[in-house]
Amino acid sequence: MKYDVIVIGSGPGGYVAAIRASQLGKKVAVVEKAEIGGICLNWGCIPTKALLKSAAVYTYMKHAENYGITVEGTVKPDMEAVVKRSRGVAETMSKGVQYLLNKYKVDVIAGFGSLTADKKVKVVDAQGVETEYEAERIVLATGSRVRQLPSLPIDGKKIIGYRQALVLDKLPENMVVVGSGAIGSEFAFFFASMGVNVTLIEFLPNILPVEDEDVSKQIERCFRKLKMTVMTEASVTNVDTTGEKCICTVSTKKGEKTIEADIVLSAVGVQTNLDNLGLETLGIKNERGKIEVNEWYETNVPGIYAIGDIVHGPALAHKASHEALICVEKFCGGNPKPLNYNNIPGCTYITPEVASVGLSEAKAVAAGYEVKVGKFPFTASGKATASGNKDGFIKVVFNAADGKWLGAHLVGDNVTEMVATAVLARELGATGREIIENIFPHPTMSEAIMEAAAAAYGEVVHL
Secondary structure: OEEEEEEEOOOOOHHHHHHHHHHOOOOEEEEEOOOOOHHHHHHOHHHHHHHHHHHHHHHHHHOHHHHOOOOOOOOOOOHHHHHHHHHHHHHHHHHHHHHHHHHOOOEEEEOEEEEOOOOOEEEEOOOOOEEEEEEEEEEEOOOEEEOOEOOEOOOOOOEEOHHHHOOOOOOOOEEEEEOOOHHHHHHHHHHHHOOOEEEEEOOOOOOOOOOOHHHHHHHHHHHHHOOOEEEOOOEEEEEEOOOOOEEEEEEEOOEEEEEEEOEEEEOOOEEEOOOOOOHHHHOOOEEOOEEOOOOOOEOOOOOEEEOHHHOOOOOOHHHHHHHHHHHHHHHOOOOOOOOOHHHOOEEEOOOOEEEEEEOOHHHHHHOOOOEEEEEEEHHHOHHHHHHOOOOOEEEEEEEOOOOEEEEEEEEEOOHHHOHHHHHHHHHOOOEHHHHHHOOOOOOOOOHHHHHHHHHHOOOOOOO
């Protein structure tokens, strides 16, 4: 069968590409070897947020007296019920994507898709049956999977990845989490909130290492308040799983340490799914696990495109979706704006939440900018005080020469919902002075953005 567009992969890059191409009048098919919606909907972004919501509700109930509410009886988590809810949320969202693909008449082809020498797509289904399809354009959106380290071979039982962490039937007493990026920090926070003794191990000097140092230090303090053990500049060199417990050998600045745990969660990042795609057959260029593309996501082979985790840039769902729109609209004859990779927000959904966009203070200075930095703590916020969650702050970084907004770094309740303000303002070229001159509603958490901007210019009133 021949199509105008075939998309390999149905994650947040793939299904968006398929739907948009159909909206623009193309005959489209999407090839998927597993669940519709990819890792994000089924084993990543969505189910983890469901787990974190359960942790938040549990935390509120344990501290209900702080809000004048009496809870009678014992409050305790039911891990089976928590996981069941999380899986239900993921299933609902996956069905939603299936509905959209059907609505826009996108054919779904089940199986593993790869490229052939004559630029066709070969699909091998679950029974091993091979079928070839033709298309004028092929979009690769195969995403990524958990990265494994030699010292942390995942066995799915004692050493686990994020998939197994999402479906544990009971809470362990002790857990070691290796890697403190967004995935590792979210799982460490979830399990610690549910009463597990968690040790978080990070190779670099700060947890959440891609964030501004002030953010990392704030979150480390919050984690320690949860009684989590945080070890930075440390690495797991070996895990002995032969006994009932996992015996972890950890290399630190002060020497070697041994930590005992029921489960070790490896969260050291992801690696791209490029295996057996047929890239070599067509001579498609890739380097260090990333396919090389132009600003419209076309590879060096005309008619073959790549988006999402398998191309340069952060492995984020919203980045993949935006790339999908640009890619499809361009080859359908539109005139989209190239993606500004310096203005992609990142979010971590712990409590307090973390969100950021642009340059950290240190990176701005290293880039040669003279900066104006403003910081407004949520301890001075009426809305944060009323909510009972005052941990965190808003930090903004401006270019002193012209007021250009270089970066925004947010820690606090619901800041992942607020960072889009900074993204939009930066994209439109708003200056620090213009942020101060605009009205933010009161009382809100978001007014701290204006207060932080005012602090950068020495004009803050509420601090």
